[in-house]
Each structure stands twice: as structure tokens, then as C-alpha cells.
Amino acid sequence: MRIKSQSAMEYLMTYGWAILIMATVIAALYELGVFSIKGPAASPGSCQVNRPDGPGTVDFISLTGPCTGQMPQYVAQFNQVSVCTSGNVPIYVTSIGETTMNQLTITAWVYITSDSNTNGLLHLTTNNCVPGNFCGIWINGASHVNIGAGDTQANYPSNIIPDSWSFIAIVLNNLGGAKAYLNGNPGTPATWSGPLTGVSSFNMLGYLNGCPDTSAASISNVQIYNTALSQNDIIALYQEGIGGAPINLQHLVGWWPLNGNANDYSGNGNDGAASNLIYIQNWQTGYTAP
Numbered sequence: 001m002r003i004k005s006q007s008a009m010e011y012l013m014t015y016g017w018a019i020l021i022m023a024t025v026i027a028a029l030y031e032l033g034v035f036s037i038k039g040p041a042a043s044p045g046s047c048q049v050n051r052p053d054g055p056g057t058v059d060f061i062s063l064t065g066p067c068t069g070q071m072p073q074y075v076a077q078f079n080q081v082s083v084c085t086s087g088n089v090p091i092y093v094t095s096i097g098e099t100t101m102n103q104l105t106i107t108a109w110v111y112i113t114s115d116s117n118t119n120g121l122l123h124l125t126t127n128n129c130v131p132g133n134f135c136g137i138w139i140n141g142a143s144h145v146n147i148g149a150g151d152t153q154a155n156y157p158s159n160i161i162p163d164s165w166s167f168i169a170i171v172l173n174n175l176g177g178a179k180a181y182l183n184g185n186p187g188t189p190a191t192w193s194g195p196l197t198g199v200s201s202f203n204m205l206g207y208l209n210g211c212p213d214t215s216a217a218s219i220s221n222v223q224i225y226n227t228a229l230s231q232n233d234i235i236a237l238y239q240e241g242i243g244g245a246p247i248n249l250q251h252l253v254g255w256w257p258l259n260g261n262a263n264d265y266s267g268n269g270n271d272g273a274a275s276n277l278i279y280i281q282n283w284q285t286g287y288t289a290p
């Protein structure tokens with residue numbers, strides 16, 4: 001009995017530290033949410049749209065690379081203090097190649113902290129603003145989306161829950177009005193007859209009077225379409241998860257995964273200019289795969 005006890009103690013002394021270190025590493029990875037992510041992490045640009053005939057064309061358009069079941073290595077994160085100090089927009093796209101739009105869909109995955117003033121997540125600007133009113137599309141991070149100089153408001157079905165990842169979408173249709181979605185669920189439609197005219201720049205983590213209103217936020221996988229995606233399309237995008245690829249390539253205007261850069265992977269070349277933000281790897285807290 002004494003020999004067996006001595007052998008057990010020697011085993012624990014020899015391998016105990018290794019077991020303790022392994023347990024600590026596994027616990028840390030679990031806390032970071034690594035084990036909650038389905039599929040491998042995608043490197044920047046691993047999936048993108050191929051347009052053989054160049055930007056703006058749709059013949060033989062296709063996705064290239066591993067595009068199914070991928071999760072991003074990075075997401076874009078910013079803090080209001082650094083942005084407000086310099087007055088720069090975190091992600092700025094000079095043009096999306098569309099100036100008049102009767103139909104439009106914008107989708108994105110967003111993370112808002114509980115202490116945020118949550119205006120100005122995404123802002124599609126127009127050059128025919130009425131002073132004192134919103135221009136183009138102003139996507140709010142709490143409850144609604146403002147549309148056009150007349151300030152039409154489309155509400156999400158409920159407020160965005162802070163400290164968690166949410167999938168948001170706004171769909172405009174000159175025949176069917178405007179509708180805001182949260183995690184695949186539609187809000188009450190708003191009246192909108194369109195079109196959006198004078199469409200110019202697009203800001204991600206947008207600004208008001210030169211300074212973002214959101215004190216802290218993260219954003220990933222922003223997509224713009226020049227058509228009104230159906231409710232089934234929106235649900236399908238949501239169910240793909242935060243690393244999902246576009247589903248309507250013929251009408252895709254821009255695709256910014258924000259997986260380590262602000263490049264447009266739609267094949268249309270609408271790259272963004274990024275400043276005063278970081279790309280973080282440990283973004284999984286608050287994310288639950290659909």
C-alpha cells in the first residue's frame with residue numbers, strides 16, 4: 001500500500017504542473033469564447049467575389065475561396081475618445097458607385113457596449129441634405145434607422161441588446177417602404193417612396209458634426225445591395241453568422257468584412273480608408289452563433 005501511495009505522489013509531482021497548466025489554458029480559451037465558434041477562423045480576404053469582367057459587371061460572377069462556415073480572425077473596434085480628438089471618421093468609403101437608388105439593403109454585425117450613446121453606426125450620405133435633418137441613411141445602434149432628409153424612421157422590432165453581437169439590416173423599397181431588421185426579425189414598416197438621390201459617401205461607425213456618437217463599438221461584415229432583399233434573404237444572412245458571405249452577388253454593391261482591413265471584397269473596388277480604430281482578435285465574447 002505504501003509503495004502504491006508513493007508511486008501516486010511521484011506521478012502527481014511529475015505531471016501535476018503540466019496538468020495544471022493545461023487546465024488553465026483550456027479555461028482561458030473557454031472564457032475568450034474560442035470553443036463557441038463554429039468552423040475555422042478566416043484570414044483577411046480568404047473569401048471574396050470574383051468579377052472576371054471587372055468592377056460593376058455581373059457576368060460569370062462568383063465567390064472564390066473558402067466561404068462556408070468561416071469565422072473572422074478580426075473585427076473592427078473603435079473608442080470615441082481617440083476619434084473625437086482627431087475628428088476623423090473610423091471607416092470612410094468615398095463612393096459606392098451608386099448615385100440614385102430606388103431599392104437598397106444594408107446589413108452588418110454590430111456590438112454596442114452598455115455605456116454607449118448609440119447613434120451613428122452606419123451612415124450612407126447624400127449630397128442634397130436639408131440643414132438640420134439627416135442625410136441619406138443613418139443607422140442607429142439602439143432602436144431605429146433614420147431615412148432621407150424628411151427623417152423617416154424605421155424601428156427595429158426591439159432595442160439592440162448591449163454587450164452582445166447583433167445582426168442588423170435596413171431594407172428600402174420604393175414600392176414597399178422601409179423596414180429595419182434585428183437578428184432576422186422585422187420591425188414595423190415605415191412609409192418610404194424613394195428614391196435616394198445624390199448618394200455619395202458611406203461611413204462605418206459614422207459621425208455627426210465630425211465626431212461619432214457611439215462611445216465604444218465593434219462592427220463586422222458590412223454589406224450593401226442595390227436591391228431590396230426579401231425577409232427570407234435577411235434570415236438566411238443572419239443564419240450564416242458573423243462570417244457569412246453575400247447571397248445576392250448580382251446586386252452586391254460593396255462587402256467589407258472588416259477582417260483585419262477596410263477593403264471591399266465585392267469585386268467593385270470600393271475600399272474604405274480606416275483611421276483611429278483597431279482590429280481585434282478576441283471579439284467572441286457576446287457572440288452566439290445562430
